[in-house]
Amino acid sequence: MIGFRDSITLARTKIRSKRLRLLITTIVSGLLFGIIGGGVLLFYGTSASIDRFADQNLGGRYLVQGTPVIPSEQLYPYPGDPALVKEMQAAHTAYLAERKAAAEKYGITDYDPRTEVAAIIDDPYGDPSIPASERKMVNQESVVWKRRMAEIVATAQKSSKSTPEAFDTAARSGGATETYQPKHLQGLGIAYLKDGREDLTGTNEPTPGKEGQAPEEGMESSIAQSNFTVMDDDLVRSFIAEPNAARATPKGIPVLVPVDDVVATLGKNLGLTKRPRGSAAQIDWYRTVRDKANGATFTSCYRNDAERALIDEARQQAADLAANARTPGWEKPARILELPTTPCGAVTVASDTRTEREKKKDADREAFDAQFTPRTDPRAELLTFQIVGVLPTQQSGGSTLDSVVSGIVGTTYGYGALIPADLLAAVPAQLRHADLLTSPPPQSPEQMMMFGPYGPEAAYIASFPTINDAKSFIESQACPGTPGVFSGDYYIECGQPFSVGTYGTSYLVVDDIARQARPFLIGLLAALFGVATIIIWAMMGRVIADSRRETAVFRAIGAKRSDIMKVYVLYSIWVAVRIALFAGLLAAAIVVGIEVFFTERATRAAQLAYGVFDGDARFHFLGIPGPVFWAILAGILLMSLVAITPPLLRNIRRNPIRDMRDE
Amino acid sequence: MTDSPSDAGMPNRNPVADFLASFDGDVEAAIAALRAHHGGSRAPALPALPVRPPRPRSGDHIITVSDLHKTYRMGRQKVAALGGVSLEIDRGEFVALTGASGSGKSTLLQLIGGLDKPSGGSVQVDGVDIGRLSDAKLSRFRNQTIGFVFQFFYLQPFLRLTTNTEVPGMFARTPRQQRRAQATALIEEVGLADRSKHLPKEMSGGQMQRAAIARALLNRPPLLLADEPTGNLDSATGASIIELFERIRDEFGTTIVIVTHDESLARRADRTIRLSDGLIVPQGVVA
Known part of the structure; x- marks a missing residue:
């Protein structure tokens, strides 16, 4: 068979013929393959960058949250x-x-x-x-x-099969190294004291806006809503700020507050401005809020149901007294209650003129009620919270790239303000109020559906050492056909005890997006690949078909069929390499262009999305080519070879005389 | 059958007669002299070429064709291109195949060269029945035993002359240095030493045909087959090509079979075989 170098020599002569056709083919198909390759490189780069930021955010572990599924x-x-x-x-x-x-x-x-x-x-x-x-x-x-x-x-x-023990067992068998149970404390009768003052004009609950009006500023925040969750320090350590002078000694229950909530509720007192526009400004703003809020305190008031009932009674009495002061024949209640005069003070009895008989009658009524409803003593406690860090929050309702990226991949800890358990344990008992930071079990199906079978304390989080372990566990727990991030309908019931998903950061978002977008992307890639293939096919086929006379001459001067095959296969490879090279360079140029123009902005967007404000992690679009990229290049080669095969086989099987005579 | 063309009828007192009288075998020099005589402004009407006396036949047949038939299908019709041709050609012989278009001369040449399969009969070349060879062996046979020269040269347009000449050596896997030396020598032999680095498009038709002849000779084949080698050249250049064939035959002992329409060129051959309607026309019969 003809030697390799000689095959190259003859293949080169083909390259030099039909130059314009070859050039157009190279450019057009190279453009198409370049776009495909660029997209793939971009995918690899973006994935790697997301993983890098997710890793910084999560500290090298991958959290999975399990929500108990209750068959309704x-x-x-x-x-x-x-x-x-x-x-x-x-x-x-x-x-x-x-x-x-x-x-x-x-x-x-x-x-x-x-x-x-x-x-x-x-x-x-x-x-x-x-x-x-x-x-x-x-x-x-x-x-x-x-x-x-x-x-x-x-x-x-x-x-219920959705016990914490069942979650722990399932997670550990899936490779989890640790499981956690954050204690969610919403709805415990804790009311935020705005500027340290207690508002007893209402029910002492945060004031929602009247119909058609916006709520009072700051009253939707996790502080004002008293939306707290006690959580392991391990899970939130990256957000705990370095202790400063204000935190030299603990002044209250330590709490990590979402950054926007800090500004909305405490912004005026701390001299904080609202979230600015622009990612760079937002990063600076986040750092400023974090530094100024570190060690700041706010107070809330805990009143149990009995105490709140007294408050309501005292308010009603005050209203009746005012309304009937001049009403002839109106009799004052025998026992007059007085609203507290200090923040979170107790209701006191201002006067009690009841007779012994009346007192016994009231006592009997209380005993009668207690037989059907358990009675508790009234209790009021002033709680002091001390901010030890701020949590990143997602920009809501934005249409900018930053807010979109943030919304898709971003960090969310989803339980309001977080109380780090270890820091809480270090607070003196009189400031800690540990007995109040717990939730009763659900009493109704509604509560059960909302908080799970064991109440809001029972939310489960598992930590996995690798993303694959976390992904496998999620898949093992998911119901068939569970939709991804874009669906919103996570709660398919199929007998699985837990509805599971990523926690903290949507580290599987790329996977999820890829899954959702796969049919579209595959279609697009296939279409581009198809067009490029047709172009290559047509060009190569035409070149080979046009080479009948040359093939015939080669055969006449002693070339074997295998010699001719070798020359044209090398020619085909040569063309494919040119196209692949052009496509590869174009793909690299596209991605490098994006890298040059967008990396700064993307880095800031990722910092915001993942709450990574320190360190030198940067968002790169240019990725190390993975198997798909090489598969595309191999596809170009394969297509070229496939394209030449039928006409080449026809050529070498034809009678050379016929082809020479046809000229 | 051997033609013996005579120049007895040529006029004596004209420049052509003078040219013929002084012709010493150098065709190009003679043509140059003619052009000079005519002021170099236009090509002269070329004279009939001088004829060498035919070589005596050696009886050592390099080609033996026996009852050769070739039928082509044209739609539903069968056309007999050759209807039972038998002939022998001796080693070192220079034979011209002539005849009208469609007489079967090219078909005969192609069957001898193994480019086509006969419908009947046999072709033996150098003792080998080429109809029995496999495709690979037939390729090797063509590469080693036969040199082909075509009317349209069929050089590789983007290879320089030396490399173009080397192509048959590439298929023979001849070592590069040896091949290059052979090519260089042949290029010199055909008078194109100063064109060795030229591309075909930089050469004239005659030069390209000389290059094609050099290419055909690279593997030192004992048999050179040329199909209308002068058909695409002007008469003077065609004459020089025939001269080159003669020299090759003389120097290398190569058997040369050419197909030509040109009777004056055919007369330069040792023997002319005339075909008509797929059959050899017997000597003395006017086709």
Whole structure:
């Protein structure tokens, strides 16, 4: 067979023929392949950069959050079920008898069972084939229904597979090195004291805006909403600021507050400005907020239900007194309560003119009520919180590149303000109020659905050493067909005990985006690849077809078929290499161009998105080519070889005389 | 059959007659002299070339064609290009195949060269029945035993003369240095030493055909087959090519078979074989 160098010599002569056609083919197909290659390089670079920032954010581990899945059909029996109606009717009758007996026991002479909430009411949505008078349903406000719900919740808790232990076992068998249970504390009766003052004009809850009006500034923040979560320090260590002079001694419950919440609630006092526009300015702003807020304190007030009931009674009395001061014959209440005069102070009794008999009667009423509702003593505690760091938050509602990137890949810790558990343990007991920082178990299906079977304390987080371990665990726990980040519908029920997803940072976002966009990308790449292939195919096929005479001459002067194959295969490789080289250079040029013009901006966007404000990590678009990139280049080569094969086989099988005669 | 063309009918007192009288075998010099005589302004009407006496036949057949048939299909019709040709050509012989268009002369040449398969009969070249050779062996046979020269030269347009000449050596895997030396010698032999680095497009038709002849001779084949080698050249250049064939035959002992329409060129051959309608025209018969 002809030698390699000689094959090259003859192949080169082909390259020098049909130059214009070859040039156009190289440029057009190179452009298409270059765009494909550029996209792939960009993908590799962007993925690597995202991983780098995610790694800085997460400290080399990958967090997965598990949310217990509660089969809702078990929690909500149909209130119009005739059997249930019958059962609840009987329960209600028993309840009334119970109440009547208790009233007799405690000498409640004015007890009237007709004042009790009815257990059975008309069912407006019942079966129309049944006479209207027989269409009944259980009243969901009735005591017997609530008792039944509590039983259902208790049963669900006992039978739930979504226990912390089950999560720990599953996660560790999937390679997790640690599991955590953040304690979510929302709705505990803690109210933020704006500027240290308590507002007793309302229910002491944050003031939402009236209909059609914006809420009062800062009152939607995690501070004002008292939305706190006790969390392991391990999970949030990167956001805990270095202790400064203000934190020389602990002054309260340590808390990490979302950066926007700090500004919204404490901004005026701390001299902070609102989030500026522009990523560079935002990074500076974040650092400023972090430094100025470090060690700052704010106060909140804890009042239990009994204490809040007293507040309400005192306010009502004050209102009645004011309204009836000049009403003839109006009698003041025998016991007058006084609202607290200090922030988070207790309600006091201003005067009590009740007779002994009246006092006994009130005591009997309290004992009667206590038989049906557990009684607690009123309690009020002033809580001081000390900011030990700020959490990155996502820009909401923006349409800029930064906000879009931030929204897709960004960091979110999702539990309001975070209380680092280890720092909390180091706070003196009188400032810590540990007994208050816990949530009661759910009492109703609604609470259960919202917070899980064991209440808001039971949220589960697992830490994995590698992204693949985390991904595998998520996949093992996911229901088939679980949609990705763009769907919003995460909660497919399929019998799995947990709904799992990434936590902290959406480190699987690239994976997820790739999964979502795969059909489109594959289609696009295939189309580009197809067009480029057709161009190469047509050009190469034409060149080979035009080479019949040359092939015939080679055959006449002694070339074997294999010699000719070798020459044209080398020619094909040569052309493919030129196209691949052009495509590769073009792809690199595209990505380098993007790198030069956008890397600064992308780095800032990533810093904001991942909350990485220190360190020298940069966002690069140019990635080290991976297998797909090389596959594209190999595809060019393969396509070229495939393109020449049919016409070449035809050429070498033809009678050389015929081809020479055809000229 | 051997033609013996005579120049008896040529006029004596004209420049051509003078040229013929002084012709010493150097065709190009003679043509130059002629052009000078005519003031160099236009090409002269070329004279009939001098004819060498035919060589005696040695009886050592390099080609033996026996009852050779070749039929082509043209649509539904079969056309007999050769209808049973038998002949022998001796080693070192210079034979011209002549005949009208479609007489089968080119077909015969191609069958002898192994470029086409006969429909019947056999062709033996240098003792080998080429109809029995496999494709690979036939390629090797063409490469080693036969040199082809075509009407349209068929040089590689982007290879310089030396490299173009080396192409058959490439397929023979002749070592590069040896090949280069052979090519250089042949280029000198065909009078193109000063053109060795030129591309075909930088050469005239005659020079290209000389280059093609050099290429055909690279592997020192015992047999040179030329299909209308002068058909694309002017008469003077064609004459010089025939002269070159003669020299090759004389110097290398190469057997040369050419196909030509040109009777005056054919007369330079040792023997002319005339074909008509796919058959050899017997001696003495006017085709």
